Amino acid sequence: MRHERFHIPSLISDLELYYCGIEEVITYFTCGPSIRDNHLIHYIMKGKGFFECRGRRYEVKQGEIFAIAPGELTYYETEPADPWTFCWIGFGGRRSKELLQRAGVSVDEPVRYIQEGDGIPGYVGVLLETLEAYPSRDLPASKIHGALYNIFAVLETSYLASRPQLPARTETADYVGKALRFFETHYQIPTITIKDIADYVGLERTYFTKQFTKATGESPQQYLIKYRIDQAQRLLATTDMTIGQVGKSVGIVELAYFSRLYKKVVGVAPKQHSLGFHST
Known part of the structure; x- marks a missing residue:
């Protein structure tokens, strides 16, 4: 079952949502190899699979994210015996790279375990509900940005907690x-x-x-x-x-x-x- 919604920002700003979704995947799900024009983060709610980028293969399981950067050739697929259920956000904006860096996410480290990451699907749900409930011309931008920044708050908090304190x-x-x-x-x-x-x-x-x-x-x-x-x-x-x-x-x-x-x-x-x- 796939549930996805799209958003076209009216202006270029610090952080903008392009699309988001949640999917309970079927056995033998694959995606790619392909290149994206925007940043894309998946959060694995359950199951196992793998993600490939820059010639490296990463095992990705429940509680972890994998991130795709613009212009990078990537491929991912689920483990048939234990398929993924995941949610995702496609995004851009002037501060995207900075926010990803603050969350410890990069093309060299695209996979990370997220402490307290189980809150992310809820924020994605808020995004989906908001995009469904309002015509684009009446969309409450603050609600979209609030949920999006909350996702990054979870990612950054998890990253800071995993590092030695300086x-x-x-x-x-x-x-x-x-x-x-x-x-x-x-x-x-x-x-x-x-x-x-x-x-x-x-x-x-x-x-x-x-x-x-x-x-x-x-x-x-x-x-x-x-x-x-x-x-x-x-x-x-x-x-x-x-x-x-x-x-x-x-x-x-x-x-x-x-x-x-x-x-x-x-x-x-x-x-x-x-x-x-x-x-x-």
Whole structure:
């Protein structure tokens, strides 16, 4: 029995659901070899099987996850004598890689046992129920994001519990997490600099930039620009603010500069996403 629903996000944001589902598989279930365009995580509710990626074969059983990254050729199948029942989420978004890293999931370590993972099917159930209950135009995005972040909370909590405890100030993730929170709460201030953020987290600017880039795959400046443009997309799509007002609201005061950045990041001019179509 298979139960799956799909979702098309209206905007590119930090974390977005694309689809989710639960399945009690039949004997001899297989999938692949194939490549995905998005991240995909399966949680095994019962049964046994195996997962193949990058020439390695992993046995996967009840209580474990296996994760598929975009562009990776993968194959998986159930054990006929003890078939899987599993649930899954397909997702993307600007912070997907960071959240996976915080949960200890990567192409080099795609399989992990999840402590307290039995809560994951419940959150997937919330996603399925929400997608079924609401037309897409009326979908409560906060409910979707809440369940999705709760799944990542389970994954991250399990990962942290499995690691040796180190002083918090020595953890790169601590510095990066503080920086991300700084971006989210201060991006509207036009005058903030990378040095301001480095000072806030307590690191020298060059070292902070190196650690942030290593952890997220983007420099602090690139992340700030993308975060501001992401917020600008939301305002253009949901308000009648002018393009100039939107730019100022996300910390980019000069209209021409804002328009150039927006087109560079999104691929189209901001007027094509604006409800008001006014520039000033």
